[in-house]
Amino acid sequence: MLTSEQYQQRMQRRKEAQAQRVAQASKQKGLIIVNTGNGKGKTxxxxxxxxxxxxxxxRVAIVQFIKGAWEPAEKTAFQHWTIATNGKPPQLEFYAMGEGFTWDTQDRERDIAKAQEAWAKxxxxxxxxxxxxxxLDEVNVALKLGYLDIQEILAGLExxxxxxxxxxTGRGAPKALIERADLVTEMTLVKHPFREQGIKAQPGIEF
Known part of the structure; x- marks a missing residue:
């Protein structure tokens, strides 16, 4: 176990190292961020x-690529920012795919058309x-299913x-997107209350 003096010295070294890294980080640019993986928490x-x-x-824009991916509570929480005030446009724009594709759809051509419509928006x-x-919420799923072309997406991001x-966001982010992104986080599923304990989805946690 460290003595109080040793602990203080270690923390001081860490503080100095962190301050040096911050001082050297002089670049500033917009980021391409990918949240992927099989675990919860991407959106x-x-x-x-x-x-x-x-x-x-x-100002922020959200495009939803999967029908029903957003719960009413989430929309309600952000509603304040979707209203134009004092002649100014809404601070938050929200666009859902309309009919969109669902997990059990059987109309691939419609799904492709809707995904491309969402990408155009x-x-x-x-x-x-x-x-x-x-x-771009759950866009990775549309890419994984082949509804969108990754090269077209990458060209748009540029x-x-x-x-x-x-x-x-979304599971199964393609390798080319991960390589292009500036920040990538992979959510890993370790435990899930439904899978291990049969606990149903609860308000405030899942919806």
Whole structure:
């Protein structure tokens, strides 16, 4: 066990090392962020960034690629920012795929058309310099299922304004997207209350 003096010295070294890293991090640019993996929390983590951006007064756009991926409670929580005030546009724009594809759909052609429609809308937001953050929720699933072309997505991301951030969520993010991204987080499922204990989904946690 460390003595109080040894502990203080160790913490001081860590503090100095961290301060040096911060001082050297002089670059600033918009990020491409990927939240993927089989564990829970991909969209939830992204919503934290959305909330933080809204708190800074930034304009944010969210495009939902899967029907029903958002619960009413989440929409209610963000409703305040979706209303235009004092002649200014809403701080938050939300776009759902309409009918969209679901997990058990049997109409692949319709699903492809809807996914491409959502991507076209996403690109409008991405190219618009008024939006500092654009969240493409569950777009990775559309890529994994072959509804969208990864090269087209990558080309669109390259056109974003230099200071805007793009978040792409969903399982199975393609390798090419992971390689292009600036920040990638993979959610790993270790335990789940439904799987291990048969505990049903609960408000405030799953919806």
């Amino acid at each position: 939830t983590a992204s919503l934290g960034m959305v909330l933080r951006s809204l708190g800074h007064g930034y 996403s690109l409008e937001f991405i190219l618009n310099p008024d939006f500092q953050l654009v969240l 056109q974003k304004p230099v200071d805007s951030h793009i978040i792409l």
